[in-house]
Amino acid sequence: MARPYIITISSEKGGVGKTTLATNLAIYLKNLAGDLPVTLFSFDNHFTVDRMFLSAHQNTRHHVGELFSGVDAAELVCRGEHDVQIIPSYADLHSLRSTLSGNNQLAEQLGRSNLQGLVIIDTSPVLNAYTRNALFAADRVIVPVKDAPSLQNCKNLSRFFTEQSLPRHTLRLLPCLIDTRIRYKGPFRDPYQLLKAYAINRGFRCMEGYIAKSPKVESLNTNPEGRVYPIMTHGKATDVHLQFMHLARQVYLDYLESGPSRIGKIASEHSEHVFRERQELNHRKQRLSQHCLCCVKPVPGTGPWSGSFYLESTDGGRAGFIEDDCLIELIFESFYGQHKSLAAQESMRDLFRESASRSFFILEQVATADAGSSRVDFLRLDETGAELSRKDLELNGGGYGLLRRSKHPLQDFFDRLFEAELENGSRTLLLRRTGDDPMAILEGTAYARWQTILSRILVERSEPQALAVDS
Ligand SMILES: Nc1ncnc2c1ncn2[C@@H]1O[C@H](COP(=O)(O)OP(=O)(O)OP(=O)(O)O)[C@@H](O)[C@H]1O
Numbered sequence: 001m002a003r004p005y006i007i008t009i010s011s012e013k014g015g016v017g018k019t020t021l022a023t024n025l026a027i028y029l030k031n032l033a034g035d036l037p038v039t040l041f042s043f044d045n046h047f048t049v050d051r052m053f054l055s056a057h058q059n060t061r062h063h064v065g066e067l068f069s070g071v072d073a074a075e076l077v078c079r080g081e082h083d084v085q086i087i088p089s090y091a092d093l094h095s096l097r098s099t100l101s102g103n104n105q106l107a108e109q110l111g112r113s114n115l116q117g118l119v120i121i122d123t124s125p126v127l128n129a130y131t132r133n134a135l136f137a138a139d140r141v142i143v144p145v146k147d148a149p150s151l152q153n154c155k156n157l158s159r160f161f162t163e164q165s166l167p168r169h170t171l172r173l174l175p176c177l178i179d180t181r182i183r184y185k186g187p188f189r190d191p192y193q194l195l196k197a198y199a200i201n202r203g204f205r206c207m208e209g210y211i212a213k214s215p216k217v218e219s220l221n222t223n224p225e226g227r228v229y230p231i232m233t234h235g236k237a238t239d240v241h242l243q244f245m246h247l248a249r250q251v252y253l254d255y256l257e258s259g260p261s262r263i264g265k266i267a268s269e270h271s272e273h274v275f276r277e278r279q280e281l282n283h284r285k286q287r288l289s290q291h292c293l294c295c296v297k298p299v300p301g302t303g304p305w306s307g308s309f310y311l312e313s314t315d316g317g318r319a320g321f322i323e324d325d326c327l328i329e330l331i332f333e334s335f336y337g338q339h340k341s342l343a344a345q346e347s348m349r350d351l352f353r354e355s356a357s358r359s360f361f362i363l364e365q366v367a368t369a370d371a372g373s374s375r376v377d378f379l380r381l382d383e384t385g386a387e388l389s390r391k392d393l394e395l396n397g398g399g400y401g402l403l404r405r406s407k408h409p410l411q412d413f414f415d416r417l418f419e420a421e422l423e424n425g426s427r428t429l430l431l432r433r434t435g436d437d438p439m440a441i442l443e444g445t446a447y448a449r450w451q452t453i454l455s456r457i458l459v460e461r462s463e464p465q466a467l468a469v470d471s
């Protein structure tokens, strides 16, 4: 399906002719390419678009605010005059602003929609979330400039393009509201020549030509009927009419010559990303141990678990879940149990369970100087990976229990999880308590956070002197 070509009209300067440009360009483009659907909407709340294209009694159930609600944009349009499709404006748009979470939402929404042809977006003179979304989605951004200050304001737009790595060639300045009576001495004979030279000098490209200031055009939105009349029908005798015809031809040619539209590219990048994410998720699920890493219970979701911790070894060898009780037993036996009463131990376990969901844990076995001996560190980290507390335990090589015949449970645990013997180095596990849906830790942002902590640990482990034992 061909995705629409987006033309955004934007300038941080008010009153430079953005809305006049957006509304009239829609009509001239529709006139030029009758078969092509042309859709127009405004993120400004002056309602000029509505006054120009919709009759007073037209039923308008939808509005531009819904563009971010997940509804197909094609369902929001209504048929306007001059055969232009309109998404009605919305007075309370600013109240919805908090629902916008990024600059790419509009692009993704339009990419998923059934809208086709050309889409023209009028923006407000503020680089707010709506304007940023309209810029992000655009194949062509036309920036009206009427004087030196409005040209000066382009630097914020330019910075936004750089920050977002947007293709700068989509930006085109258009001198507007040019007073053609003014003449200068010297190489730049009039305001148009001067503005164009300023623009080029600052590294901007310009559309060909300009839009002149015309009293007739200015009068088209002030009349007893409260309508806004198009230049094509009510300003045909003006130069501005010819200038708009020329502009529409340029935009139409650009559209014809452009390859896949920007939102088409964004949509295919998005689906590639989703595909890759799904593959990685499958891979993570496939390498999970089918049982609790301590006992024989099958993975959570397939049997009764009291809760679980997710665990990965930093060498990438093992990944899986441990039932709460198994891990708590192992930890408390080893690090906390010895000197406390049963009641105190029980309340510590409850506290540990409750607070564990806000932490990451590291369990690490480090070889010590004595042959066959090691130290096990148990660290609690906060959500950012910063160390909150640390306990350690010496493991003698000689055995454990009354008869000193069995291995220490921690030694046994490490031996079962790691193929490689602990020789001179260390063996490290990262753990996190899972929620009601244990598998959710393997998905999207939850796993991205896990990976961030994991890579931080790997970096720190490659500089072991950076960590000091404080217990
Ligand atoms: N070519 C023109 N000749 C004369 N007046 C014009 C022309 N184009 C626009 N105007 C007038 O200039 C004023 C500002 O135009 P417009 O509303 O299109 O600017 P804008 O950039 O959208 O403003 P805002 O930033 O407030 O949304 C309006 O009164 C409009 O009628």
Ligand SMILES: [Mg+2]
Residues within 6 Å of the ligand: 018, 019, 020, 044, 046, 122, 123, 124
């Ligand atoms: Mg406007």
